[in-house]
Amino acid sequence: MRFIFKTDYGQDLRLAKHGGHVLWYGVLVLLLVGAPWIVPEYWLAQLTFILIYSIVGLGLMVLAGFTGLFSIGHAAFVGVGAYTQAVLTNMGVPFPIALVAAGALSAAVGVVVGLPALRVKGIYLGIATLSVAFIVQEILARWESVTGGNAGIHVKQPDLFGWKLTTGNEFYFLCLFITVVATLAILNLMRSPTGRAFVAIRDSEISAQSMGIHLARYKTLSFAISATLAGIGGALYAHKLSFISPDQFDILQSIDLLLMVVVGGLGFVHGAFLGAIFLISMPQLINLSKGYLPEAVGQAPGLQSFVYGAVLIAFVLFEPLGLYGRWLKVRTYFELFPFYRKGLFKRQKSFQKSDRLK
Amino acid sequence: MRLRRFPLKGAQPAARQSRFRGCPRKGTFFGAAHMTDALLSARNLSVRFGGVLAVNNVSFDVKQGECFTLIGPNGAGKTTVFNLISRIYTPTTGEIDYEGKKLTDQPPHKIASLGIARTFQNIELFEHATVLHNLLIGRHTHHASSLWSEMLFTRKTRDAEIQARRKVEEVIDFLDLQHHRDSFVAGLPYGVRKVVELARALCTEPKLLLLDEPSSGLNVEETEDMAFWIQDIKHELGITVLMVEHDMTLVSKVSDRVLAMNQGEVLAMGTPREVQNDPGVIEAYLGSVDDVSSLRRDIDTSLRTGAGSRKTETAT
Numbered sequence: 001m002r003f004i005f006k007t008d009y010g011q012d013l014r015l016a017k018h019g020g021h022v023l024w025y026g027v028l029v030l031l032l033v034g035a036p037w038i039v040p041e042y043w044l045a046q047l048t049f050i051l052i053y054s055i056v057g058l059g060l061m062v063l064a065g066f067t068g069l070f071s072i073g074h075a076a077f078v079g080v081g082a083y084t085q086a087v088l089t090n091m092g093v094p095f096p097i098a099l100v101a102a103g104a105l106s107a108a109v110g111v112v113v114g115l116p117a118l119r120v121k122g123i124y125l126g127i128a129t130l131s132v133a134f135i136v137q138e139i140l141a142r143w144e145s146v147t148g149g150n151a152g153i154h155v156k157q158p159d160l161f162g163w164k165l166t167t168g169n170e171f172y173f174l175c176l177f178i179t180v181v182a183t184l185a186i187l188n189l190m191r192s193p194t195g196r197a198f199v200a201i202r203d204s205e206i207s208a209q210s211m212g213i214h215l216a217r218y219k220t221l222s223f224a225i226s227a228t229l230a231g232i233g234g235a236l237y238a239h240k241l242s243f244i245s246p247d248q249f250d251i252l253q254s255i256d257l258l259l260m261v262v263v264g265g266l267g268f269v270h271g272a273f274l275g276a277i278f279l280i281s282m283p284q285l286i287n288l289s290k291g292y293l294p295e296a297v298g299q300a301p302g303l304q305s306f307v308y309g310a311v312l313i314a315f316v317l318f319e320p321l322g323l324y325g326r327w328l329k330v331r332t333y334f335e336l337f338p339f340y341r342k343g344l345f346k347r348q349k350s351f352q353k354s355d356r357l358k
Numbered sequence: 359m360r361l362r363r364f365p366l367k368g369a370q371p372a373a374r375q376s377r378f379r380g381c382p383r384k385g386t387f388f389g390a391a392h393m394t395d396a397l398l399s400a401r402n403l404s405v406r407f408g409g410v411l412a413v414n415n416v417s418f419d420v421k422q423g424e425c426f427t428l429i430g431p432n433g434a435g436k437t438t439v440f441n442l443i444s445r446i447y448t449p450t451t452g453e454i455d456y457e458g459k460k461l462t463d464q465p466p467h468k469i470a471s472l473g474i475a476r477t478f479q480n481i482e483l484f485e486h487a488t489v490l491h492n493l494l495i496g497r498h499t500h501h502a503s504s505l506w507s508e509m510l511f512t513r514k515t516r517d518a519e520i521q522a523r524r525k526v527e528e529v530i531d532f533l534d535l536q537h538h539r540d541s542f543v544a545g546l547p548y549g550v551r552k553v554v555e556l557a558r559a560l561c562t563e564p565k566l567l568l569l570d571e572p573s574s575g576l577n578v579e580e581t582e583d584m585a586f587w588i589q590d591i592k593h594e595l596g597i598t599v600l601m602v603e604h605d606m607t608l609v610s611k612v613s614d615r616v617l618a619m620n621q622g623e624v625l626a627m628g629t630p631r632e633v634q635n636d637p638g639v640i641e642a643y644l645g646s647v648d649d650v651s652s653l654r655r656d657i658d659t660s661l662r663t664g665a666g667s668r669k670t671e672t673a674t
Contacts, residue, residue, distance in 0.1 A: 009523045012490075013516060185509040192508035192515055193494075193501040193522075196487075200495045203484035210444050211562065212470030212499035221505070267486065 002335070015187055032176055036169040044172055045240075050273075050280045051175040052236045055182050057260050057272035059229025062186060064258070065267040066195065067222040068202030069117050072126045073133025074230055074257045076113075079140055079249030081106045081231025082238035083147055086155040089239075095158040095165075099178075102235040103228040109136065110227025114220045133254055140246040152245030155238045175236055182229060187269060189225075198222055259308065263315050265322025274323040282307065321345070395422045396455075397566055397598050398443070403452035405438055412438045414622040415452070420566070425592050425599040427609050429633070430619035431642055436602040437479060439619075440568055443600075444476050445469050456566070471499040473565035477555045479574065479602075485544045489535060489554050490526065492543060496561025497522040526561055533557045533587065549580045556587065560595075567591065569601035573608050581608055588612045606634065618642070 004011075004018055016022045036044055056078055064070050081102040088098035109132075116128040140147050147153060158165045158174065165171050189195045197218045200208035209215055238244050256279060264275025286307055290298040297303070319326050325345070333340040396419040405413040413435040420426045428436040441447045443454060445466040454461040456472065464472065475496075484492050500522065503515045530536055533553055538546060543554065552575065559567055572588065573581040585608050591597050592612070603609050609616060610630040618625040618639045626636040633639055 009520045009527075010516075012523070013519055188509050188511040189505075192503065192511065192519065193498055194505060194508050196491060196495050197498060199487055199491070200484050200498075203486055204482045206446070207478060207482035207484075208495070209446075209466050210470060210476050211495055211558070212467055213495075214465075214467040 013191060015184075015191075029180075036172060041168060044168060046280055046284065048168070048172045048175050048240060050276045051172075051179045052233050052240060053257075053260065053276035053279055054273050055179055055236070056230050056233035056257060057264065057276050058182055058186055058269070059226040059233065060257055060261050061264075061266075061269065061272045062189075062198065062229070063222055063226035064261055065271065066190065066202060067198040067219065069219065069222065070122070070126050070258070071113070071129040071223075071226070071254075072251075072258060073113070073129035073131075073136075073254050074226075075249040075251070075253035076129075076133035076136035077106045077110055077227040077230035078234035078237065078253070078257075079136060079246070080109050080227075081234025082244050082249070083140055083153070083234075084231070085235035085238045086153050086244055087146060089156050089158065090153070092159075094161050096160065099232060099235050103231045106231025106234070107224040107228040110223040110230075111220055113227070114223030117219050117223060118216045130251070130254070133249075133251065137246050137249055140249065147246070150246060152243055155242050155244065157242075158239050171239065175240075178232065178236065182232070183269070186229075190269070194218070194221070259312055261322075263311065263322055265324030266320075268322070268324040270324045270327075271322050274327075278323065282311075396420065397422045397457065398461075398600070399455045400439070400442075401453050401455070403439065403442060403454070404450050405435075405442065405447060406450045412622050413442070413449075416619070416622070416624050417452075418617050418624070418627065420598060420600050421614075423592070423596060423598055424614040425588065425601070425612050427613040427616045427630075428600075428602045428619060429604070429606075429609060429616055430625070433621070434619040435622040436619055437570060438622075440476065440570055440600075440602060443469075443568060444474065470562050470564075473563070474568065475559035475562040475564035475566075476568035477552075477559050477570055477572065479570040481548075481551045481555050483543045483551055483555055483558070486542065488540050488542055489538045489546070489557075490540060492554060492558050493526040493529060493561045494522055496558040497525060499562055500525075525563070529557050529560045532560070532590075548575050549577070552576060552580075552584070553587075556584075560591070560597075564597060566598045566600060569599060569603075571602055571604065573603060573605045581605060584608070585611045606630075610634070 002018060002020070006012065011017075016025065031038070032047075035047055039047065056074070059077075060071065060074050063074075084102040084105045085098050088101055089095070093101075113129055113132045117125055120128060141150050143149075158171065165174060190198075197208065197213045200211065200213055201215060201218055201222075205215060234249075241248075260275035260279045261271060262275075263278050264273070265271030283304055286304055290303075292298075300306075315322060321328070329345055332345075398420040399418070401417050403413050403416045404411065416435070416439065418426070428439060430436055438447065442449050443461065445461070445464060449462060456474070459472070461469075461472075484495060487495075501518055503512075503518055507515050530539060533556065535550075535553060535557055538550055538554070543551060546554065552572070556569070556572065559569075569588070572584050576584060588599060588601070588608075589612055592599055599612075601613075613630055615628065616630050616633040617627045618633050618636065620638075620642040625638045625642055626633050628636075
C-alpha cells in the first residue's frame with residue numbers, strides 16, 4: 001500500500017500523483033513510440049484504429065461519463081468530421097487546417113444537437129440525439145454534389161504543408177500525437193473548474209445551479225467539446241480508411257461508440273482507452289477463435305453481434321464500472337491484501353433527490 | 359462541548375474583532391444603525407401552482423447580520439419561499455429586494471455570485487466526487503480562467519486552483535472536515551453529508567446563507583454541533599442566516615427573529631419566545647381548544663353508551 005505524504009497543494013494538482021505513475025505511463029509512451037518497430041504492420045493498423053476510437057471515446061466520455069448526457073447519435077459527429085476532412089483534403093487544403101475545420105464544424109453540429117439537451121434528459125435526450133444522427137446520415141447520403149452520396153467518397157493522403165504522409169507508420173505517429181494532445185487537454189480540463197462543473201451537472205443539476213453554474217452554457221460546452229473530439233476522430237478515420245460512405249456512420253456505429261465507453265468504464269478517462277482496445281480487438285479475437293469453435297457456431301453469421309450483446313449485458317449486470325472499474329478492484333485487492341472486502345466499491349443507495357423541483 | 363474555533367482568515371475584520379467582546383451583536387459591525395438595514399426584503403410574495411396557493415402575500419425583512427428563521431407545519435410554504443429566493447421558482451406576484459437589487463430579475467445561476475448560498479432539505483451533494491471536489495465546486499463563482507488556459511493548465515489556472523484550495527481548506531478547518539477530505543460523498547454517513555453541504559455553501563463566501571432544515575436527520579449531539587456552527591457563522595464570519603427549521607430548541611438557541619407560517623400565510627413574527635406564545639401559532643401546531651374538547655366529548659359518549667357509530671354520527 002502506498003501512502004503519499006502531502007506537503008503542498010500543488011501535489012494534488014499533478015497529473016502523475018507518484019513515482020509509479022511516472023514509471024508506468026513512461027513505459028507505455030515508450031512502447032507506443034516504438035510500436036512500428038515492435039509489432040507487424042497489420043497490428044499497427046489496428047493500433048491506429050484504437051487510437052482513433054480513443055479520441056472519439058474521449059469525447060463521448062466527456063459527454064456521457066462526466067456530464068451525464070447520453071448521446072445515441074455520436075456517429076453523426078464522427079461522420080461530419082470525416083466528410084469535412086474528406087472534402088477539404090480533396091480540394092487540396094493542408095491537413096492541419098482541414099482538421100481544425102472538421103473539429104469546428106462538428107462542434108457547431110454538436111451545439112445544435114445540444115440545444116434539446118437543455119430541456120430534456122435521459123432517454124428523451126437519447127432519442128433526440130438519435131434523430132439528429134438520422135438527419136445527418138440522410139444529408140450525407142443525399143447531398144451528392146459534395147458528399148458523393150451513397151457511392152461514397154475517396155480521401156487523399158494527409159498533406160502536412162507539402163509533406164505527404166504515405167506510409168502507415170507516419171500516419172500512426174500523427175494519430176499518436178493527436179491522441180496524446182487530446183488526452184492531456186481533457187485531463188487538464190477535468191482538473192479545472194469547467195471539468196468540475198460538468199461533474200456537478202451530472203450528479204445534481206439543482207445544486208449545480210445554486211452553486212452558480214450556468215447549466216445551459218456548460219451543457220452546450222460539453223456537447224461542443226465532445227463533438228469536436230468526435231469530429232477529429234472522424235477526420236483521422238477518413239484518412240485511415242481512405243474511403244468513406246454514409247453507412248459507416250449509422251446507428252450501429254453510434255451504438256458501438258456507446259458500448260465502448262460503457263464497457264471501458266463510464267466516468268474514467270482510462271475507460272475511453274480500455275473501451276477502444278476492447279472494441280477493436282474483440283472482432284480480431286472472435287476471428288481467431290473461429291478456427292477452434294465447432295463449425296455450426298464459428299461460421300454462424302451473427303456471431304459477432306451475439307458476443308457484443310452478451311458482453312454488454314454482462315458488464316451492465318456485473319460490472320457497471322466497466323473494465324477500468326474492474327482494474328481498480330483488482331488493484332485495490334492487492335494493495336489492501338488481505339483486507340479487501342466485497343462491498344468496498346458497492347454504490348450506496350443515494351438519498352431521496354429533490355428532482356421534483358424541476 | 360466544543361472548543362471555540364478560530365475565525366476564517368477571509369472574514370471581515372470587524373466581524374472577527376467582535377469575537378473578543380462579550381456579545382458579538384454589540385460589536386461595531388452590528389451596531390444599532392446597521393441592524394435596521396434590510397439585506398433581503400420580500401414584499402407581498404405569492405406563488406400559485408395551478409389551484410394551490412402555496413405562498414399567499416408573505417412579506418418579511420431579513421436584517422444584516424441576524425439569524426432569521428421560518429417555522430410552520432409541513433406544507434406551510436417555507437421551502438417554497440426558499441425556492442423563490444434561490445430563483446428555482448418565480449413568484450406569481452410580489453418581489454424580493456436584495457441589496458437594493460430586484461432578485462426576481464436575476465437568472466437562477468446568478469444568485470450564487472450575488473452572495474446567496476443555500477443548502478437543501480434532502481441533501482443535494484455531488485455523490486460521485488470527493489468532499490474536496492464538492493467544496494471546490496462551491497468556489498465556482500470565483501473562477502475566472504478561460505477554456506483554453508484550462509486545457510493547457512497555464513500558470514494562471516494553476517494559481518487560481520491553489521488559491522481556491524486555500525479557501526476550501528479554511529472552511530474544512532472551520533467545520534472539522536479534515537478526516538473526510540478525500541472520501542467519496544456516496545460513502546459518508548448522513549450527519550457528515552449535512553456538514554459537507556453546509557461547508558460547500560460556505561465555500562461560495564456568501565453574504566446570506568439559506569439553510570433548509572439544517573437539523574433534519576441529525577441526532578441530538580449533531581444538532582447541538584449544528585447550532586454551534588450556525589452561531590459561529592453568524593458571529594465570526596458575519597454571514598446573515600435565513601433558515602427553515604422544525605427543532606424549536608435549535609430555533610430558540612440561534613435565531614434572532616422567527617416568522618411562523620401556516621398554509622402559505624404569515625401567522626406571527628417576532629422573537630422566538632413571542633412566536634412560541636402566539637395563540638395563532640399554538641393553534642396551527644396543536645389545533646384549537648374547541649377542536650380537542652369536541653373530539654373528547656365524542657369519544658366519551660360513544661364509550662359510555664356503547665353504541666359507537668350511530669351516536670358519533672349524530673354528535674358530528
